[in-house]
Amino acid sequence: MNKLSLLTGLFSVLLLTGSALVKAQPTEEEIVAELREKAMSNTLAYDILETLTTEVGARMAGTPQDAMAVEWGVKKFKELGFDKVWTEPVTFKTWIRAQEAAVLVSPYPHKIRITGLGFTVPTPLEGIEAEIVHFKTLQDLIDSPADSAKGKIVFISQKMERFRDGRGYGPVVKARGQGAVEAAKKGALAIVIRSIGTDSHRLPHTGMMRYKKGVKKIPAAAMSNPDADLLERILARKKPVKMNLKVYSHDGPEYTSYNVIGEMTGSEYPDEKVVIGGHLDSWDLGTGAVDDGAGVAITMAAAKIIGDSKYRPKRTVRVVLFANEEQGLIGARAYAAKHKVDLDNHVTGAESDFGAGKIYAFASNVAEDNLPVVKKMAELMKPLGIEYVDNKAGPGPDLIPMYSLGMSVFSLRQDGTDYFDLHHTEDDTLDKVVPENLSQNTAAYVVFAYIAANSEQKISRGITKTH
Template identity: 80%
Template sequence: MNKTSFLFIIFFTLNFFAVVAEGASETSKPQSETEVVASLRDKALNSHLAFDILESLTTEVGARMAGTPQDALAVKWGVEKLKSLGFDKVWTEPVTFDTWIRKEEYAAIVSPYQHEIKITALGFSVPTPEQGIEAEVVHFKSIEDLSQSPKDSAKGKIVFISRKMERFRDGKGYGPAVKARSNGAVEAAKKGAVAVVIRSIGTDSHRLPHTGMMRYKEGVNKVPAAAMSNPDADLLTRIFARKKTVKMKLQINSHAGPKYTSQNVIGEMTGSEFTNEKVVIGGHLDSWDLGTGAVDDGAGVAITMAAAKIIGDSKQRPKRTIRVVLWANEEQGLVGAKAYAKRHKDDLENHITGAESDFGAGKIYAFASRVAEDNLAVVKKMAKLMKPLGIEYVDNEAGPGPDLIPMYELGMSVFSLRQDGTDYFDLHHTADDTLDKVKPENLAQNVAAYVVFAYLAANSEQKISR
């Protein structure tokens, strides 16, 4: 080999390795924040993880009413699932509360026509006498009509409240209608009633009654309370239209149980810089006992667990920690949420913001914030990256999800990722709340939105605040 050829080979070899090194440098160059989040968003959108988590919860645990053996099983499931997903820290925090035990329940119209009707006792209802109650029924179109009626308007009678719930995408029909469930027993007792049966607080036409919590008031007689299915409420209303006296038989054996200690289940994906500061996401782990709690709130549990998992698997983790909280006993009065706020009130400054998924499994169509004005730059980033998901930014007047209310009241900032709840109250608190109602592609879109929100909030240049 001559000298010229040798020099050419050396030159070629050095240039080759320089090009390779330059290419390697280009491929290893860190992505921008926008590129990272867009990539994670698209990964989430094509992921089946949330549905797989929800399938596991509804199949391996199912209904998980607070204080039942299934509640304990759900806590065990939550801890094991978070660990199996690779969360850096997983722990539980105790939540103690009174319990209620559902037993047999039966109702029938005995005159002027005979019909067995489908009812469910409302949460924490007292039982009827063992032989049941048979009495005349008095009809009120709303709880407002009942409360404004004369003092003895229901003396010795069973009160029936027939107000229908209106259907809206944002669920705004729930608030006005649910007053009958929450306060119907108290108002009926004030008028001398022996029981109250309401039209179910739901928008479906199935013969499946909706359960849910009701409250008694100190100093007011406690009367049994139940909800009947919407078709049966229609039937009863038609009978009243015939101007005949109506009698009903009602039998409820449900009763209060002992105190019980459940757990808030918590998992974290640790931040890369400010590890003590966290963005809180999650859903409530408990459900009512009639269905398997797929949309209320297994979906929220699965969505937020999957979102944190996808962020945690990123090579470029956000600066702050993502904390997933699976709250205990939301259904019976935000019990786990209140315990969490009490336990963490002195760490409020490190809870920089949060969002809860607790409105079913429909697609997210909008989001809102409740943050200080100087945090709106990061909100603008969120809006840009959520737009391809079909999500629009609404305003800076967001309210908290139910389990974040106690932390919000202490001063934590919040976001609201608003799901389409058009059909949510067809299933809410019924035996029809099962996995087959959930579309995997809708869950994936929710996960993608939570990835965008949680990553950008956790990676914000400044702490998000109110």
């Protein structure tokens, strides 16, 4: 064989080898599809959630379990192999739950299951015993005469309607948040509302309420839905109804907790990040499996799966476990205050904070020329049974402060049909969670986070930038 023939042969071999190497490099769609299937075929999110609910459990802000949750978060991020793990302090006022009880004294004696609303003031030690005055809605109370509740205990009975997207919550939750103020304006001694929930269990739902400067603070509680039904039936008999209410919960000392943060570093633009996460705190009644241990576990698992890939996305995937969401987005506000100087590097975000049901749809809120990236996400989410809705997404609760500063957001919408059966109750426990649903959620967050982090365009809500 002459030299020319030998060189020609070698060149052909190199071409074929190079062609094979090029073909061996998977496309972005192939990478994400493989990661999506990996998420669907394991129980990583459920396993993470099991450790949180078992080893920590209820973790109300400011309690010893809050500190345990922070320690758990740091340890778990490290165990999962995150590249960077750190905490950021969040300081706030605390509230301590103590003994609570209610009894219908007359005309028919009954024990009533109640729970104090967050930051309620206490009753006197002997309780408050007074006649009940009934209003169907908060607006009925507001519209009533100035002395309509003078010397009485206000009862608001409005029921919450059940919807997959949870839209029944907004119309009724105002009674929880504002009811004490409006009742006090009418001269009430206390207020007890029907629980903000859709269940028929004898388990009251807690949650935050607010006082207003210049308006007398009165005790505030919620009763279980079956007890509210009972009370309505008694009131229908047109006899005076008297209740004795005891709530000994009270304000506590100032406390410092922490946002817990873990990152899987991007391969080309490590300073730019896609933010996912949930809130680490819970209320104190259940073990916080659904609200929001599920969100914590889903997003930690999604980032772990992305980080383990040999094809890291261009940008960093950051998981934030926010402190004290339940008492007013305290951790979220602290995060935004600290990171607003780095806003331009917060490419986009999505929060998981609506339970553990399957994701059925997603929406975006991005610049118009980012929509081809969104379309790519939509195609890769179709096998998960998820459809794209529109470009009008709102932020998850803990992303509201960053969204307000201008960060783009996505909404991965979970089926919340039964979410408000469990929300803020003793029933919020691990047995309510279906492992396969968490796997599907994780897969959806893998698709979203990888595509957003790997996009040639820098996703934004305004004019996009390219590298």
